[in-house]
Amino acid sequence: MSDFTVRAAGAGDYAELRGVFAGAMMFEPGADEFGPRMFEPERALVVTDGAEIVGTTRALTRDLSVPGAVVPAAHVTGVGVKATHRRRGIMAELISRQLREVPEAIAVLWASESGIYGRFGYAAAAWGLSYEIDLHRVGPSSVKARPGEISELPAEGAIKELAPLLLALQERRPGVSGRSDLKWQQHLEDKPDERGGKTARQILVHRDETGTIDGYALWRGKMHWTATGPANEVHLEELVALTPRAYQTLWQHLLTLDLAGTLEFGFAAIDEPLQQLVTTPTALNRRVSESLWVRVTDVPRALEQRRYAAAVDLVLDITDDLIPANTGRFHLTTGETVSCKPTESPADLTVSVTELGAIYLGGRQLAEFATTGRVTEQTPGALTQATAAFGWPTAPVSLEIF
Ligand SMILES: CC(C)(COP(=O)(O)OP(=O)(O)OC[C@H]1O[C@@H](n2cnc3c(N)ncnc32)[C@H](O)[C@@H]1OP(=O)(O)O)[C@@H](O)C(=O)NCCC(=O)NCCS
Known part of the structure; x- marks a missing residue:
């Protein structure tokens, strides 16, 4: 170098x-x-x-x-x-x-290969679920959309309709990256020469009883016939649903498209409830992979800016080989406000900045790292307390590779 x-x-x-x-x-x-x-x-x-x-x-x-x-x-x-x-x-x-x-206070990325970024204190903080659904076997439940409940939206002017839903999703799930207007434009760009034989992107929306859009799906189709008949491919790019009804009807629509044999989707959350809607969950062909990696760059600021699922009052002894200011003991307390301040008090838990990245989005359990010795409990009960506090009821999801 x-x-x-x-x-x-x-x-x-x-x-x-x-x-x-x-x-x-x-x-x-x-x-x-x-x-x-x-x-x-x-x-x-x-x-x-x-x-x-x-x-x-x-x-x-x-x-x-x-x-x-x-x-x-x-x-x-x-x-x-x-x-x-x-x-x-x-x-x-x-x-x-x-x-x-x-x-x-944090940096995030998608890694091309799992082995690259751990050495710098990054950790996979969200698991992604992908589906390769066998539509002939999956047997979706029989939700029936009323007329006008599901419709298509022209690409022109779509951003102002879809953007509020992404903001609402950010309120509900960790791991979702915000999009500026320019980023939305890039996200919805649809160059004919980059479609790889698929149709133009279709924007499907769900409307509630008042006509308000409360869910959308971005998808493309691809014609495919086999010797035994039609086996068209459905390529789902993104699905955001703010209500159970929107979730059920958008999925029902996509799972029952005529002539379709498979549906591929690469950006589901690990707690995606799709298996509840179908009669044969194994036909979803689920695969788990790493999605978003997190690196905590400023420990006190990062720990103060998120919320906790349970009360916590702990001293964390943290090591960071790259950023010296992160090394030391920090007193983390929750209550009306969250506070994380350097302290001289004895530690309840010893952990490195890498594990803090892994649990930062609430998608991984701190206790997982005790099994391999990457977190050490100094005070009995501290691991249980921290594991509950850093967890979160909804799993993180990252909707796009950036
Ligand atoms: C991945 C890439 C950026 C690494 O660049 P590089 O300059 O060769 O990496 P360095 O020489 O700084 O390697 C630093 C350490 O990472 C390791 N490393 C590098 N690439 C790695 C890989 N793909 N997988 C696992 N470890 C890797 C090196 O062996 C080295 O380990 P060491 O410190 O134990 O000796 C480069 O190979 C590349 O451009 N790859 C293709 C594009 C890509 O995948 N980019 C990442 C996008 S997320």
Whole structure:
């Protein structure tokens, strides 16, 4: 790494920086309408070899729902190192510096590979569930939508109808990233040459008795016939439902589309209740994977900005190899307000910043880490108390890879 230079990116670096990332991920950069408009050069770092950029990382300014709050979170993206410069410490330098510099109390990312980010104190904090539903076997229940309850929405003008639902979801579930108007535009972009044989995106909405939209689904179809008949594919991209009725009827509609054989969906929460709606849950073909990774960059601020499912009054002894200010004992108390302050009092629990990231969204249990010795209980009962407090009734979900 000593042969190279790390520097903040400039506004003019975007195309080269994107080229490095695209090369590392093996996709063709192509036309990119939104990337340059969303680029925050002051939040990007590059490593150069002479005049050439050989490594990059970026952060996007977005908010994230966490237990009981919506908070700023550095959304880390665009991590890539040229294949010619791999395994010389470039990424390590970029990620370490980025984590020390981000102003937010937490950083989040989706990892291309599980083995990369744990060494920097990131931990998978949300499990994602994906479905590959066999529609011939699944046997959905017989909810019947009344006329007008489910309809299609034209893409034009859709953002102002859908955006409030995402905000409402953020109030209900941790792990959901906020979207600016520009981000919504990018999210709903639908280039014909990138559809891969699928239809244009369809926006399905559910309306309550008063005509108010309280759920939506974004999906595409793909025609597919086999020797034995139709087996069309339904590709569900996103489903947000604010009421049980919206949830039931949107799913019922999608599970019963004519000619369809399979439905794929990659962004369900681990506690997704879809199995309650169908008669053969095994036909959902569920698969669990890591989704959002969290890194706590400022312990007291991060612990004060979320809420807790149970009262807690504990001293946590925390270690952080990368950010010295996070190492030490902190007194966490909840009540009218949450307080997390440095203290000299003896510790009730010893834990590293990595485990704090894992439990931060309430989707993993602190007690899980006691089994492997990654959290140690100093005061009997402290682990039970902390596990209950850091948990949350709804599992986190991340709706998009950013
Ligand atoms: C992943 C990538 C950014 C790593 O960059 P790099 O500069 O080669 O990484 P470094 O040399 O700084 O490696 C630091 C450590 O991470 C390890 N590491 C690097 N890539 C890894 C991977 N894909 N899986 C597991 N460990 C990895 C290294 O072995 C090294 O470990 P060590 O400290 O024990 O020696 C680079 O290989 C790349 O661009 N890959 C393709 C694109 C990609 O996956 N980007 C991440 C998007 S989330």
